[in-house]
Amino acid sequence: MNSPVSAANLPKPALPLLGIAVTALILAVVFASFYYLAFNPLDLFTVRAMSSIGGFVGRFFPPDLSAGFITKVAQGTIETLAISAIATLLAAVFGLLLALPAANRFGRPAQQAVRLILNFLRAVPELVWATLMVLLVGLGPFAGTLALALHTIGVLGRLFAETLENRSQAPARALVLSGAGPVTAFLYGTLPDAAPQLLSYVLYRWEMNIRMATILGFVGAGGLGQILYYELSLLHEPQAATVMIAMFGLVMIVDAISSKMRRLQIHAAG
Amino acid sequence: MSLGFTLNRVTLLHANGQCALKDISLQAKPGEKIAIIGPSGAGKTSLLNMLATALRPTQGSATIGEQAVWSLGKKDLRKLRARIGMVHQQAPVPPKQRVVTAVLAGKLGQWSSTRALLSLLYPLDIAGAWEVLEQLEISDRIFNRCDELSGGQLQRVGVARVLYQSPDLILADEPVSAMDPTLSDTTIASLHRAATARGVTFVASLHAVDIALKWFDRIVGVKSGEIAFDCTPDEVSPERLLDLYASESNVIPVQGVTDVSNIQNGIAPTRSRSCGV
Amino acid sequence: MCQTFRMALHPLDQGPVESSEMQQPVRRDPAARHRLTSLVLALLIIWPLLRIAQFDPAVIFEANNLEVFGNFLKQFFPPQTSQDFLLLLLKAVIETLAMATAGIALAVVLAVPLGLLLSHSLSISRLGPGPGRRLGQGIRTIARLLLLFLRGIPEIVWALLLVRVFGLGPAAGVLALAITYSGMLGKVYSEILEASDTRPARALLLAGSGRGMAFLYGLLPGTAQELTSYTIYRWECAVRASVIMGFVGAGGLGQLMDQSMKMLNGSEVSSIVIVFLILVLMADAISFFCRKLLA
Numbered sequence: 057m058n059s060p061v062s063a064a065n066l067p068k069p070a071l072p073l074l075g076i077a078v079t080a081l082i083l084a085v086v087f088a089s090f091y092y093l094a095f096n097p098l099d100l101f102t103v104r105a106m107s108s109i110g111g112f113v114g115r116f117f118p119p120d121l122s123a124g125f126i127t128k129v130a131q132g133t134i135e136t137l138a139i140s141a142i143a144t145l146l147a148a149v150f151g152l153l154l155a156l157p158a159a160n161r162f163g164r165p166a167q168q169a170v171r172l173i174l175n176f177l178r179a180v181p182e183l184v185w186a187t188l189m190v191l192l193v194g195l196g197p198f199a200g201t202l203a204l205a206l207h208t209i210g211v212l213g214r215l216f217a218e219t220l221e222n223r224s225q226a227p228a229r230a231l232v233l234s235g236a237g238p239v240t241a242f243l244y245g246t247l248p249d250a251a252p253q254l255l256s257y258v259l260y261r262w263e264m265n266i267r268m269a270t271i272l273g274f275v276g277a278g279g280l281g282q283i284l285y286y287e288l289s290l291l292h293e294p295q296a297a298t299v300m301i302a303m304f305g306l307v308m309i310v311d312a313i314s315s316k317m318r319r320l321q322i323h324a325a326g
Numbered sequence: 327m328s329l330g331f332t333l334n335r336v337t338l339l340h341a342n343g344q345c346a347l348k349d350i351s352l353q354a355k356p357g358e359k360i361a362i363i364g365p366s367g368a369g370k371t372s373l374l375n376m377l378a379t380a381l382r383p384t385q386g387s388a389t390i391g392e393q394a395v396w397s398l399g400k401k402d403l404r405k406l407r408a409r410i411g412m413v414h415q416q417a418p419v420p421p422k423q424r425v426v427t428a429v430l431a432g433k434l435g436q437w438s439s440t441r442a443l444l445s446l447l448y449p450l451d452i453a454g455a456w457e458v459l460e461q462l463e464i465s466d467r468i469f470n471r472c473d474e475l476s477g478g479q480l481q482r483v484g485v486a487r488v489l490y491q492s493p494d495l496i497l498a499d500e501p502v503s504a505m506d507p508t509l510s511d512t513t514i515a516s517l518h519r520a521a522t523a524r525g526v527t528f529v530a531s532l533h534a535v536d537i538a539l540k541w542f543d544r545i546v547g548v549k550s551g552e553i554a555f556d557c558t559p560d561e562v563s564p565e566r567l568l569d570l571y572a573s574e575s576n577v578i579p580v581q582g583v584t585d586v587s588n589i590q591n592g593i594a595p596t597r598s599r600s601c602g603v
Numbered sequence: 604m605c606q607t608f609r610m611a612l613h614p615l616d617q618g619p620v621e622s623s624e625m626q627q628p629v630r631r632d633p634a635a636r637h638r639l640t641s642l643v644l645a646l647l648i649i650w651p652l653l654r655i656a657q658f659d660p661a662v663i664f665e666a667n668n669l670e671v672f673g674n675f676l677k678q679f680f681p682p683q684t685s686q687d688f689l690l691l692l693l694k695a696v697i698e699t700l701a702m703a704t705a706g707i708a709l710a711v712v713l714a715v716p717l718g719l720l721l722s723h724s725l726s727i728s729r730l731g732p733g734p735g736r737r738l739g740q741g742i743r744t745i746a747r748l749l750l751l752f753l754r755g756i757p758e759i760v761w762a763l764l765l766v767r768v769f770g771l772g773p774a775a776g777v778l779a780l781a782i783t784y785s786g787m788l789g790k791v792y793s794e795i796l797e798a799s800d801t802r803p804a805r806a807l808l809l810a811g812s813g814r815g816m817a818f819l820y821g822l823l824p825g826t827a828q829e830l831t832s833y834t835i836y837r838w839e840c841a842v843r844a845s846v847i848m849g850f851v852g853a854g855g856l857g858q859l860m861d862q863s864m865k866m867l868n869g870s871e872v873s874s875i876v877i878v879f880l881i882l883v884l885m886a887d888a889i890s891f892f893c894r895k896l897l898a
Contacts, residue, residue: 074896078893078896085704086704086705086708088701089700089701089702089704089705089708090701090705090708092697092698092701093698093701093702093705093773093774093777095705095773095774095777097709100778108768109768112767112768134655135655135656137652138652138653138655138656139656141649141652141656142649142652142653142656142658145649179880179883180876180880181843181846181847183759183847183850184860184876184879187850187860187861187864188864191671191672191675191864191867192663192668192672193662193663193668194662194668196657197655197656197657198656198657198658198659198662200656201656201658226418227418227419227420229380229418230412230414230418231418231431231434232407233378233379233380233407233410233412234407234408234410234411234412234432234434234435234491234493235404235405235406235407235408235409235434235435235436236431236434236435236442237404237434237439239439240434240439240442241434243442243443243446244423244427244431244434244442244446245418245420245431246420247420248420248421248422248423249420249421249422249423251422267757270757271757271759271760274759274763274850274851275850278656278657284760284763285763288763288764288767300756300760303756303757303760304752304755304756307755308751308755424634426632447638447642448632448635448638449632452630452631452632468630469630469632469633469634
């Protein structure tokens with residue numbers, strides 16, 4: 057029979073050896089990182105470091121609020137919005153076109169090939185695309201628009217394909233049976249119901265693209281980023297401060313609008 | 327030009343190994359009106375899907391309009407499909423689409439791409455859609471969204487789409503299962519009228535025997551994937567019907583469209599010619 | 604195209620129709636006006652935006668541009684694989700990984716107190732009527748605003764500024780990551796703590812324990828897994844961000860790519876891009892593996 061249950065007989069709880077080992081490993085890696093970089097965060101708190109940081113920060117105040125410069129910043133803001141809007145629009149159209157083969161409406165080999173392209177577009181960061189596009193079309197917002205569009209096509213294409221795959225193909229198939237081509241069958245059979253979800257992806261991506269568009273200018277792709285980079289390289293800190301306030305304000309306003317819209321959407325759907 | 331068809335020794339196996347149709351041979355001359363009856367799961371839908379070129383026979387051949395369906399190139403297959411109209415059991419329309427667009431989609435196989443695109447923005451043939459919807463008595467719903475319709479109304483939209491397509495072969499898979507007797511009658515009447523007007527072949531699978539007997543010249547009984555009988559309505563005897571539906575119940579399904587009490591009461595019709603299969 | 608549109612506005616006649624069957628004349632599409640207005644409005648907005656964004660596809664095909672870019676692309680094959688360069692790549696990769704890890708570590712150190720400050724679960728003033736309610740709310744609002752500010756400015760902007768203070772090199776990148784990610788981590792930590800089962804912590808607080816103890820014994824056990832999981836996910840993002848920050852001089856793989864691009868050295872750029880893609884995949888795999896381990 058079984059031996060009587062007693063404290064001695066209970067299986068010993070395994071020491072969280074794995075947990076301890078992993079934690080130790082993580083801490084070791086962290087310290088190794090600091091060591092490799094020859095970076096000691098405590099150095100920041102020396103009097104010298106703090107006063108130099110303080111001095112640097114001081115040069116930003118007061119920000120330049122002259123009418124002329126504010127106009128320039130306003131134009132930059134509109135340029136940033138334009139870049140993000142056109143790029144997102146292009147990405148929505150081409151992403152949808154590419155989503156059809158990616159969702160297996162044209163056969164397996166096409167699906168694999170297109171998926172590969174979309175993944176590549178997605179994986180390369182927007183800023184890297186921007187440097188490439190500046191090479192292609194020169195400095196300015198056009199490069200930024202193209203760069204954002206290319207990256208977003210990868211993102212939206214994949215999101216769209218997943219949405220399409222999850223939907224019933226019955227309406228589109230019925231249309232194909234009555235002689236329609238795959239694209240028309242999609243437009244009449246699948247799109248009407250998929251449209252709201254696709255649209256919400258587009259809006260969500262637009263919001264993120266506005267954030268991205270503000271910094272693409274660092275490599276010369278237009279918008280507020282280009283103004284900031286320019287002013288900083290000339291050591292015009294007060295002007296830079298104004299641009300940064302504009303950037304921050306833009307992101308905050310977009311954030312507020314989108315969370316309000318999300319709340320409205322939940323109300324409407326409920 | 328109306329399409330006839332020939333199914334020659336067709337067997338259909340589903341992906342999971344189930345046998346839907348066993349060694350079926352069925353032939354139709356252009357312009358015939360055929361009703362397919364039988365219990366649920368007998369293979370009626372598979373048979374219709376085969377005729378609609380949605381399913382490919384595992385064995386045997388399918389010829390529609392003198393063309394061997396599965397040796398056609400993509401373009402020719404599309405052209406053939408544009409001449410075949412199928413009313414599905416559940417209308418395959420997206421809920422958010424409006425009735426007018428759903429009906430006009432019937433001619434997508436015949437329209438150019440430009441026309442199809444423009445019609446999405448503004449329906450290019452409202453009058454044509456209105457006319458077919460009027461025959462089915464739902465023209466007042468032409469601009470409603472499909473998710474605002476009842477089951478019976480939605481089925482009629484599916485029928486309207488096929489009517490608008492003006493195909494050379496009309497197929498219908500239980501097109502009136504969600505409708506009351508009067509409506510069923512009107513709907514089948516519209517399909518019948520359209521088929522007769524243009525002399526096209528009309529094949530419908532029906533669960534209700536009385537509708538089949540009333541509207542069709544040829545009754546094909548399907549049971550367990552095989553053809554049980556293939557004859558004119560007069561030659562359909564109560565024994566054969568009971569045998570057909572034995573797996574389902576002891577009662578012959580009717581929808582109250584016509585009086586078939588003599589068959590239900592087991593009285594044999596006057597003509598007792600045997601059916602050839 | 605024009606002609607078909609004009610046809611569209613006048614519904615086609617399908618031939619003779621019996622007047623007795625028609626109860627109403629065929630109507631025009633009621634949605635047409637609304638759609639037309641939306642279309643016109645959209646065009647009115649998009650057209651100027653296209654001008655502002657200087658959208659001009661013809662520029663792509665200008666002979667000069669195409670030639671320069673084409674030559675650059677041609678250099679992509681084969682990618683640069685010389686011994687010296689590969690060594691440079693390796694160092695850059697290690698530097699990038701070190702930057703990401705150090706940055707996240709600092710961010711965690713900053714985020715934990717901020718998150719705790721922000722979280723309602725440890726708020727004694729919210730337990731019930733008593734002193735300090737206003738003060739508690741005030742502190743939480745300030746903490747929330749601070750986190751918003753830290754998150755709101757992209758890390759690359761911080762990097763650009765910090766490069767002015769600390770010079771070129773990874774130090775600027777580490778601090779930039781620490782600043783922005785402390786904001787993100789702080790917010791998410793507070794959300795995780797609030798969404799968890801707060802009863803053990805509340806019980807401890809009611810029994811008079813200090814906030815620190817209440818956190819360690821009441822909240823941490825239940826939420827540790829989720830907190831760590833999110834932190835590892837952020838580490839993966841940090842790896843990508845470290846590469847980006849290199850473009851403004853913060854070291855690592857990004858700075859290498861920036862230099863190679865400025866010299867129009869296509870083969871080097873293609874090597875770097877390949878290594879970058881591998882790095883991102885690796886970080887993704889490590890992150891996935893660690894999070895699986897936690898579950």
